Amino acid sequence: MPKDKPTIATRFRRSLQMIAAFALAAALFADPGCQPKNETVVLDEPAVIIKEPAQSTSRTATGGSSSNMTLMNADDTDAKVAVTAPDQETSARKVTVVDTPQSSAQPSTDPATDKLAEPPVVAQPAAATNTMAALVQSDPLAAFKQLHADAVAQAADYTCTFTKQERIGDTINKQQVIEAKFRAEPYSVYFHFVENPGLAGKVIYIKDKWVDEDASDPELRQLAAVRPAGLLGIAGVLKQPIRSDRAKKAGRRFIDQFGFERGLELLVRFSQMAADEGTLTLEYQGQGEFKGRPVWLIKRLLPYTDDNGVYPDRLALIYIDQEWGVPIAIHTFRSDAPIPEELLGKYEYTNVNFDAQLSNADFDPDSI
Numbered sequence: 137m138p139k140d141k142p143t144i145a146t147r148f149r150r151s152l153q154m155i156a157a158f159a160l161a162a163a164l165f166a167d168p169g170c171q172p173k174n175e176t177v178v179l180d181e182p183a184v185i186i187k188e189p190a191q192s193t194s195r196t197a198t199g200g201s202s203s204n205m206t207l208m209n210a211d212d213t214d215a216k217v218a219v220t221a222p223d224q225e226t227s228a229r230k231v232t233v234v235d236t237p238q239s240s241a242q243p244s245t246d247p248a249t250d251k252l253a254e255p256p257v258v259a260q261p262a263a264a265t266n267t268m269a270a271l272v273q274s275d276p277l278a279a280f281k282q283l284h285a286d287a288v289a290q291a292a293d294y295t296c297t298f299t300k301q302e303r304i305g306d307t308i309n310k311q312q313v314i315e316a317k318f319r320a321e322p323y324s325v326y327f328h329f330v331e332n333p334g335l336a337g338k339v340i341y342i343k344d345k346w347v348d349e350d351a352s353d354p355e356l357r358q359l360a361a362v363r364p365a366g367l368l369g370i371a372g373v374l375k376q377p378i379r380s381d382r383a384k385k386a387g388r389r390f391i392d393q394f395g396f397e398r399g400l401e402l403l404v405r406f407s408q409m410a411a412d413e414g415t416l417t418l419e420y421q422g423q424g425e426f427k428g429r430p431v432w433l434i435k436r437l438l439p440y441t442d443d444n445g446v447y448p449d450r451l452a453l454i455y456i457d458q459e460w461g462v463p464i465a466i467h468t469f470r471s472d473a474p475i476p477e478e479l480l481g482k483y484e485y486t487n488v489n490f491d492a493q494l495s496n497a498d499f500d501p502d503s504i
Contacts, residue, residue: 272432272456273420277407283461284400291320292396295492298327299484302388303470305443308479317498318395324499325394329365334386337365338504341391346375355379360391361501373501388448388481396462399483403454403463406438406447415439423458426465427486430458440470449480464488 272279295318301311313331318324323343329336339362346359356377363369377383378391393402410416417437424431433455440450449468457464464485469478497503 268461269432269458272434276418276420276434276436277404277411277416279456280400280404280407283456284397284404286461287397287400292490293319293492293494295487295489295494296485297487298394299482299486300387301479301482303480304385304388311482316394317492317494319494319499320397323392324494325391326499327391328504333365335364335368336362337369338363339391340499340501340504341378342499343392348375348377351377358392361504363501363504373504389483396460396485399463399466402448403436403452403466407436410438410447413439421453426455426457427484429464431455431464432458437472442470451478460488460490 268279268282271282296316298314298316299311300314302309310332312329312333315328315330317326322345325339325341327336327339329338339360341358341360343358346361348357348359351357356379358378359375360378361373362376363373364371383390392398407416407418411418415438417435419435421433421435423433433453436452436454438447438450438452440447450471451469451474453465453467453474454463455465456462462485466481466483467474468480468482469475470480471478
């Protein structure tokens, strides 16, 4: 039976898609990163106010590996930390800190520190009991592993505002603000770029949903549904490989690395790799607030060389939410100095809603 001829509307839509694809290719050729450029790093809001823990002592990790990982232990105090069972609605760990005295130490006035994502730290004494608070301070790597296991077990869905700013090559891109949705099963991510979009305006990725079986490179088989930003969006939704060369030039992380669980997995992977080599430094810095959320701050140093090396960064400042047990912010740098000029990547989660009731409709490409 002969196929029906496409309607005028269908032909028009296909023509627009061809034009959009051509424009996309031309833009990628002219600017492979396809990201808005701006040398100004947005780290102007102090992430936390922290002081060193009172009467803390440091030790070097020993045991099965030859790691020189440095850990910070705070002395026992009268602080009380209560750990409750996972919340039934949010499936998130809840850690409640009560009756915790404030440190009397004065904030650092180092001019360089004042410019950073890590200004002076308001650290409060650690809990004396066997809690996550104590583990974070005594053995941050073990804490990462436990928090990752918890995130895997909880498999929480959520919505959030995701803010990122990255260095690609020698250029620091503008800060991007993204309204995001995340579903654990099947692994699904929805991005709507609301501030400084590149070529992509909205993106949906669902693991194994769209696959290019003909791709010679296995990394190019997983596809995302992308609606271009601006006027090109009229062409409709295009399918693009999530790990293509253009994706590598557009960002330091791929969309299938988004989320709390994947973030913790990356923290564990590279920290353990460096620990096994004896080159990891991991230090508890204290606790305070990040944009209104109670956090623990952990500082990590890896043997980073450059973007072609094994390790993703030299310095990482990791802000672990005390209630949720997830990294709500990670700031990475290419040197030991956490200054804007050395930024590699800034990743922040705000407005997190673990009560989001997400369905297939939230990840339907026809809805974007």
